[in-house]
Amino acid sequence: MKISKDRQSVVETTYQLYVDNQQGEPALYEERNEEDPLLFLYGTGAFLPKFEEALDGLDEGQEFDFKIACDDAYGDYDEKKTDWLPIEIFEVDGKVDMEMLQEGRILPMIGPDGDRVMAEILTVKKDKVEMDFNHPLSGYDLIFKGKILSVRMATKEEIEHGHAHPGGSCDH
Ligand SMILES: [Zn+2]
Incomplete structure (x- = not known):
């Protein structure tokens, strides 16, 4: 067929x-x-x-x-689709799991449009995390x-x- x-x-x-x-x-x-x-x-x-x-x-x-x-x-890779997020949003029970916040790791997130997206961790700082919301x-x-x-x-x-x-x- x-x-x-x-x-x-x-x-x-x-x-x-x-x-x-x-x-x-x-x-x-x-x-x-x-x-x-x-x-x-x-x-x-x-x-x-x-x-x-x-x-x-x-x-x-x-x-x-x-x-x-x-x-x-x-589509094209869009530089504007990366964003620094406060580290608090990754808290679970008041604690940030630093094991989870590895650069290069892909996490399920809510994107800028309110959709569920997979986002890659680019950079981890003490108080903030840079995420990439571009499709891989x-x-x-x-x-x-x-x-x-x-x-x-x-x-x-x-x-x-x-x-x-x-x-x-x-x-x-
Ligand atoms: Zn079915």
């Missing part, structure tokens, strides 16, 4: 995601192989629209290799390579839930 943008289907695929900041070779960021493929509900727009667009029309067994420009993915893939062109392993109709339940059910059952 072919993937079609006109219907929701459950797609099983391998992929390698390479990130390219146009300075040097693209780097492998994430990989799912045939032993551990990605199973997802296609046609919900949960993924990048350009990602779904590029898979449209592919059949089982077909390979893909395409690039999504930064602008169509997570911002500033990169994304290159996807892989092979479609299977395509099937989504069940009514999967469409209602908005996600694929591996093995036919909902594990959420």
Whole structure:
């Protein structure tokens, strides 16, 4: 069965995601192989629209290799999306867990727009912490390579839930 943008289907695929900041070779960021493929509900727009667009029309067994420009993915890296926050907001029971505040660590935060986002700790000072609210893939062109392993109709339940059910059952 072919993937079609006109219907929701459950797609099983391998992929390698390479990130390219146009300075040097693209780097492998994430990989799912045939032993551990990605199973997802296609046609919900949960993924990048350009990602779904590029898979449209592919059949089982077909390979893909395409690039999504930064602008169509997570946008440019924005210096303004970093911010110093008072260290008190990281207090739990009146105490800051300095173990948690490691530079480079990614923490779930509420972003400037009120959304839940993952933010990276850039700098830790005695009284404040600099956080980076940019998406980890911002500033990169994304290159996807892989092979479609299977395509099937989504069940009514999967469409209602908005996600694929591996093995036919909902594990959420
Ligand atoms: Zn479910």
